[in-house]
Amino acid sequence: MKRTMIALLLMAALTAAIGRAQENPAVDPVPAASPPAPPTNVVAADSPDDPGRSVTVRWQVSADDGAGMNNVIQYKVFRGEAAGGPFVERGVAPSRATVYVDKGTEAPNDPNFFPNNTDLFYKVAAVNVAGETAESEVAGPVQAREQWYNVGRTPTFIAVIVFTAFTLYFIARARKKADLYIRPLAGIEAVDEAIGRATEMGRPMLYVFGLGTASDIATIASVTILSRVAKKVAEYQTELIVPCYDPIVMTIAQETVKTAYYDAGRPDAYKEDSVYFVTQSQFAYVAAVNGTILRELPATNFYLGKFFAESLLLAETGALAGSIQISGTDEVAQIPFFVVACDYTLIGEELYAASAYLGREPKLMGSLKAQDYAKAIIIICAVAGVAASLFGWTWFVELFRVTN
Amino acid sequence: MRKEIPQFIVLIAGVFMAMQFFVPHSYSQFLYRYALDWLIIIGIFALALAVWSFIRVSYEKIQRKADNWPYAVVSLAGLFTMVFAGLWFMGGLESYLYRHFFSFIMIPIQSTMYALLAFFIASAAYRAFRARSLLATVLLLAALVVMLRFNPFLGPLGEPIARLADWILNYPNLAAKRAIAMGIGLGIVATALKVILGIERGYMGKD
Numbered sequence: 297m298k299r300t301m302i303a304l305l306l307m308a309a310l311t312a313a314i315g316r317a318q319e320n321p322a323v324d325p326v327p328a329a330s331p332p333a334p335p336t337n338v339v340a341a342d343s344p345d346d347p348g349r350s351v352t353v354r355w356q357v358s359a360d361d362g363a364g365m366n367n368v369i370q371y372k373v374f375r376g377e378a379a380g381g382p383f384v385e386r387g388v389a390p391s392r393a394t395v396y397v398d399k400g401t402e403a404p405n406d407p408n409f410f411p412n413n414t415d416l417f418y419k420v421a422a423v424n425v426a427g428e429t430a431e432s433e434v435a436g437p438v439q440a441r442e443q444w445y446n447v448g449r450t451p452t453f454i455a456v457i458v459f460t461a462f463t464l465y466f467i468a469r470a471r472k473k474a475d476l477y478i479r480p481l482a483g484i485e486a487v488d489e490a491i492g493r494a495t496e497m498g499r500p501m502l503y504v505f506g507l508g509t510a511s512d513i514a515t516i517a518s519v520t521i522l523s524r525v526a527k528k529v530a531e532y533q534t535e536l537i538v539p540c541y542d543p544i545v546m547t548i549a550q551e552t553v554k555t556a557y558y559d560a561g562r563p564d565a566y567k568e569d570s571v572y573f574v575t576q577s578q579f580a581y582v583a584a585v586n587g588t589i590l591r592e593l594p595a596t597n598f599y600l601g602k603f604f605a606e607s608l609l610l611a612e613t614g615a616l617a618g619s620i621q622i623s624g625t626d627e628v629a630q631i632p633f634f635v636v637a638c639d640y641t642l643i644g645e646e647l648y649a650a651s652a653y654l655g656r657e658p659k660l661m662g663s664l665k666a667q668d669y670a671k672a673i674i675i676i677c678a679v680a681g682v683a684a685s686l687f688g689w690t691w692f693v694e695l696f697r698v699t700n
Numbered sequence: 701m702r703k704e705i706p707q708f709i710v711l712i713a714g715v716f717m718a719m720q721f722f723v724p725h726s727y728s729q730f731l732y733r734y735a736l737d738w739l740i741i742i743g744i745f746a747l748a749l750a751v752w753s754f755i756r757v758s759y760e761k762i763q764r765k766a767d768n769w770p771y772a773v774v775s776l777a778g779l780f781t782m783v784f785a786g787l788w789f790m791g792g793l794e795s796y797l798y799r800h801f802f803s804f805i806m807i808p809i810q811s812t813m814y815a816l817l818a819f820f821i822a823s824a825a826y827r828a829f830r831a832r833s834l835l836a837t838v839l840l841l842a843a844l845v846v847m848l849r850f851n852p853f854l855g856p857l858g859e860p861i862a863r864l865a866d867w868i869l870n871y872p873n874l875a876a877k878r879a880i881a882m883g884i885g886l887g888i889v890a891t892a893l894k895v896i897l898g899i900e901r902g903y904m905g906k907d
Contacts, residue, residue: 347724517891569756572753579809583809608817648888648891663894671882
């Protein structure tokens with residue numbers, strides 16, 4: 297009986313112990329028997345195509361990276377100014393990473409200061425789950441140096457040189473022989489008609505640059521168009537309204553319109569208030585311009601420049617007011633809005649060509665010819681690129697790769 | 701000289717700004733930042749001129765009692781009220797008045813203007829999607845497919861329509877966008893060259 301009781305008690309205690317163990321299984325940390333294997337073949341080299349202040353460190357992953365008890369979770373990169381140290385931690389790369397770009401600033405007082413033209417030494421440490429580390433051999437010395445030429449941008453440089461040569465050649469040719477044919481653009485052909493309509497109706501013309509600043513090429517192209525439009529406006533004695541979003545663009549536009557009136561022999565007709573600043577708030581600008589459209593009912597609206605979400609708000613209001621509308625922008629996303637809401641739209645590059653069309657000067661026409669030939673070269677390269685990809689000639693595709 | 705000096709400045713600045721793209725050296729970066737600082741300084745002076753232009757245009761409208769002159773009163777009142785609310789003795793840009801004007805008047809009005817876009821898109825789409833020609837019909841069909849992609853009630857038709865919409869967006873649409881972008885790139889370089897070389901001088905008010 298006594299033995300039976302002891303046996304039962306032992307069984308109960310054992311069952312309870314097993315049950316508790318199942319409810320709370322012990323979470324034993326994976327014991328790291330030893331530090332992980334260190335990364336190997338560490339190489340440090342100056343980062344290319346930069347103003348210095350940067351070194352690229354490469355290595356081969358630790359043998360314990362991705363498997364085993366000592367699974368590596370990250371790599372720490374250290375830098376020192378002597379092979380024997382001291383070394384300072386510069387950053388961390390995740391497991392499986394084989395490269396780290398060590399960058400810094402040029403300010404000597406900045407904690408992240410990175411000296412140029414100074415011998416530097418690097419080592420990389422593999423870190424496992426338990427936090428144990430294994431450091432690689434020291435790599436170096438290496439110096440961060442600044443470069444005078446960005447090799448990664450060579451394809452762009454060659455393209456610019458070729459295109460510049462084309463442009464200069466065709467301008468020179470156009471000067472000698474002024475009968476270059478360029479296809480007509482409906483939007484440009486309509487400018488005279490639009491100005492004439494405004495004159496007949498006795499209503500003003502509205503010219504909007506959009507939200508571009510003076511450093512946007514689209515705005516510069518628009519200013520040159522405004523110059524020619526303003527000259528015609530002065531000749532036809534029509535009123536011109538130019539509400540501006542950017543203060544610098546406003547001052548340029550004022551000077552442009554004023555000079556156009558002088559050139560047209562009508563300085564007396566120039567009104568200083570015709571070109572004015574509204575606001576630098578996008579939708580407040582839209583509200584002001586839309587208000588002007590609905591109150592003044594301009595006969596013609598020009599929207600030429602850089603436009604964003606306001607493009608459709610402006611163009612639809614102009615359509616409601618019954619104005620003839622000529623638009624043009626290099627913002628690809630806004631072109632469909634202008635196409636549906638305006639009578640004429642200059643699509644992309646046509647905005648840049650408009651000035652040459654309006655001026656009809658041979659040297660300006662020459663640049664259009666250069667663009668056409670450059671487009672032909674791009675098409676040939678694109679077709680050749682497709683063929684090269686099909687045949688697996690990756691070297692051809694690599695010729696056009698721009699890095700950094 | 702009135703023409704030559706600005707043209708010379710444009711030539712030097714234009715060539716430098718083009719070349720600095722290919723020169724990563726710190727001297728080049730320094731000059732680039734220096735040029736951008738000048739742009740900011742010019743911008744500040746231009747802003748003063750711009751505000752003066754706004755005040756003058758509005759004031760003259762009020763003085764002449766031009767059509768709709770009360771709008772000019774509202775504009776000037778808005779300008780001066782916001783300036784006053786943001787002055788240092790009112791607490792600067794963190795003052796109660798300034799923040800409340802900004803958050804509860806400016807922001808809602810701007811949001812309202814932006815919201816109008818939904819209605820304008822509808823009216824523009826109505827005009828664009830009238831099947832008046834073969835091209836307009838193709839546009840209408842393509843737009844229908846792309847819009848139907850997000851319709852949850854299509855059942856078994858949903859997947860093939862989504863695939864067709866993706867194909868339209870990723871191939872014909874993307875090809876056209878890239879072609880336009882390439883043309884824009886060439887146009888930008890051509891315009892920059894014309895300005896740098898003094899072939900295009902319209903921005904100086906001269907042909």
